[in-house]
Amino acid sequence: MxxxxxxxxxxxxxxxxxxxxxxxxxxxxxxxxxxxxxxxxxxxxxxxxxxxxxxxxxxxxxxxxxxxxxxxxxxxxxxxxxxxxxxxxxxxxxxxxxxxxxxxxxxxxxxxxxxxxxxxxxxxxxxxxxxxxxxxxxSTQAYFRRLKEYKPVKEYSTRERVALEKVPESQEPGEIKAALVGLLDKLGGIKRFVKPGKTVVLKPNIVSEHGLKDGIPKGGIVTDIRLVKALVELLLPLAGKVIIAEGASINRSATTKLFEHYGYPEIVKTAPDKISLVDLNADETVEKPVPGGKRMLARKIPVTLEEADVIISLPVMKIHFAAGVSLAVKNLQGTMPPLEKYMTHFFGLWQNLVNIHHLVKPNLIIIDGLYGQEDFGPISGTPKKMDLLIAGTNPIAVDSIATRVMGLDPLSSPPVLLGYLQGLGPVELDLIDIIGPPLDEVTSKFREPELDISGGESFHVHDGDACRGCRAYLHFVLSKLRRPDPKDPSRLLIDRPFDRKVNLFLGPDTRANINPEEANIFMGMCQQHRADVGIHLPGCPPHTEVIIDGVYRMFPDVEKAKYADKSEEAVLGEMLQQILASLEV
Ligand code: SF4
The missing domain is CATH 3.40.630.30 (Gcn5-related N-acetyltransferase (GNAT))
Structure with a gap:
């Protein structure tokens, strides 16, 4: 035997x-x-x-x-x-x-x-x-598929604590502040985390301008500024400096404009000698080796974070159409400088999200669940009023509880699963002390996005068990082709007939047959072994711009869909090519 x-x-x-x-x-x-x-x-x-x-x-x-x-x-x-x-x-x-x-x-x-x-x-x-x-x-998805069970590389021995605090439905500023005090008291109080005179960096999620339109806030997209204000008020009597730092993830030059858009300069005015705003995308950086060197050997970290005494991460309770959820693990993507953000997609987003947590370690995580976001988060979803704050110190434990509150399986998020498997923290309820109302009292199921990656008449999509990363970004690009074809408005663009059938392959499964007479597109690192026999879209998952460029090659007469700032992406793409060339020695 x-x-x-x-x-x-x-x-x-x-x-x-x-x-x-x-x-x-x-x-x-x-x-x-x-x-x-x-x-x-x-x-x-x-x-x-x-x-x-x-x-x-x-x-x-x-x-x-x-x-x-x-x-x-x-x-x-x-x-x-x-x-x-x-x-x-x-x-x-x-x-x-x-x-x-x-x-x-x-x-x-x-x-x-x-x-x-x-x-x-x-x-x-x-x-x-x-x-x-x-x-x-x-391939990360091949790795997940090879595992017979999800078990961390080493047993996690420390018990983690995660606190929950309800906020009154009226969400008045005073009520939010009182709830925040109550939340932090459950973990030992703010003084446990911030000693007098220390420099505290707050990292909210300010992903885009969609959280405020014509002066009307739309909850669940960015960290609620009322929560940030309340936290700053608690910190001012203690901290030497309070720095609010973010690096916008889509249009990366927009951070300063986003600070203004949401009224952050007003917070600074309350104590200008103590409070400042930092655009992490423009900050100086220091290079640090990644322990274990998975996917990338080193990362550049903004000095603001490197020099901070205390880092407080402030994610929003929201669905991320590709990562499953955008909570504590995902929130640190905004800390990376633009080229690093770009490279994380190229070398593997899930692993690189885990890697950041070895280099930037928030001392405290406070999840803004005043409003969450369901469906197509992190930007285009629907607000969901939750009246809840969640806090803890371990990103996996905090995400595990927050995801359960959202009615979802914590391990359905690839970066959370990877972090868990690599020993970053526990997801098991018997390893986490929940301080606050019982989970079933605060749980409310978040609607998940329905991803449609079906192809058209001559545009065929072959899904070889891709993870939600490739599926989600492909969904976005294909959705732009589900509109009338300018050549013949009686059909959809995606149903346009081609002389040569078009095939798009994704996922790690290697069984699909390739017909070299047809037009073949191979998506992501999972399909990189076929890069020489068709159009390859590099990345894991590939950057949206990369998918748009590859797919729209089949539709040369059609104006390309827009995602991020094209000129910014082109500059970053060139920089990446230079880095890759320097590696080929
Ligand atoms: S290439 Fe795509 S399917 Fe494969 S692991 Fe990366 S994101 Fe997932």
Missing amino acids: KREIVLREGIMTDGLVEEMQNYYRPLPKGLDYVKFRQERWREKESIVVYSAEQNGETIGWVVYDPGKSTVEELLVKPDLVQPETAWQLLDELVKQESLVAAETWQEDKAKQSAMIEYGFRPVRHFLQEGFSITKMEL
Whole structure:
């Protein structure tokens, strides 16, 4: 009977070197490749060698760099060389390391195709001492699909506390402030978080101007300024400085205008020597390494956050059509400078949202549930009055409770799931003390957006089990094609007939057949292994502009749909290309 594979940490042995030589010998310069690898591993202290054992016998090895979360060698014994054994070995590895990358030698086609079948995607090619190396990333959705159960890499041992406080329906400013005091008292009071004279940075969500039109607020889009005001009033007697900081995520040059739009300068006027506004998109930055180096080795962090004594994150209780929810985990995306925001989509939004939490650590999270937003959040949804505030210190625990209050499964949000699996915090109710009204008293189901990614007469969409990231952004772009075709208004643009059938593939499933005679579009990192045989839309999920550009190539006579500021996106796209070129050494 086959037993589970166990990975045991060991050392580089002569036996392993011999196995490598046997494996690579048939390939041209195979033995030189083994020597090259061995020398590199000798220089790197961080390298870990795992031997994989089954039924007491060694069946293979993984050479792993935990600093970059990268598999540098994966070898199974010759009599076991079949992809399934390698996959079982990888299953064990991802169970303990979560999302990983791999480096493979381009000559080793068999391994590359086994890795692709598993869910790895070639993202970059580079030369190292004359050897062509392919960097592969495990697709996040493939990783989720490979897991037999959702269990964190390490058991979470700390109990977390999450406080809930109801706000009277009338939501008068005094009532909001009193509720805020009550909420914070449940966690030990504001003085527990802010010592006298400290610099406190507040990070509200000010995603766009849609939360205030013609002077009339629309709740649930941005953090309610009444809550921010109340918090500032509590902080002023304590803090040395209060900085309200945000970096708008869609049109990135708009942060200052958005501060004005919502009346933030009025808050500053109440104590101009103490309160200031900072556009994080224009702030100076400091580069910090990402622990584990998953997807990106380093991130640039605004100095305002780096120098803060206390950071308070103020997300809104809302649905995010792609991320599931936009709460504590998602709110930190706004802290990143513009190029970093752009790159997170390119290298993998879900993992990079988790990475930010290793580098920017809010001391307190207060979720604004005065109004939530259901349907097509984070901007185009419907306000939902909740009369509730939620607070805590752990982003996963806070999101877990807030998501339950929204009547949803906390693990349905890919970045929350990934953060949970990587040990950022617990979602389990038996690991979280809820202080306040019982959940069933405050829970009210949020309507989720219905994503329509169906194609048209000759425009076919092949969904290979994509996560909601690609599905949501594709929904947005396809919705722009569900209007009368200017060439023939009796039909929809998406139903326009093409000489060559158009196929759009998304998701990690590799089973769909590709007909090279047809026009093929491959979406996202999950489809990156097919980048050379059609139009590839890079990213995870690809940036909306990237999808628009790719899909509208099929409709050259039609004006492209608009999303963000095109010129800003073009500049960031060029900067990213320069960064990628510099990596190809
Ligand atoms: S490429 Fe798309 S489907 Fe694949 S993991 Fe990324 S967002 Fe999800």
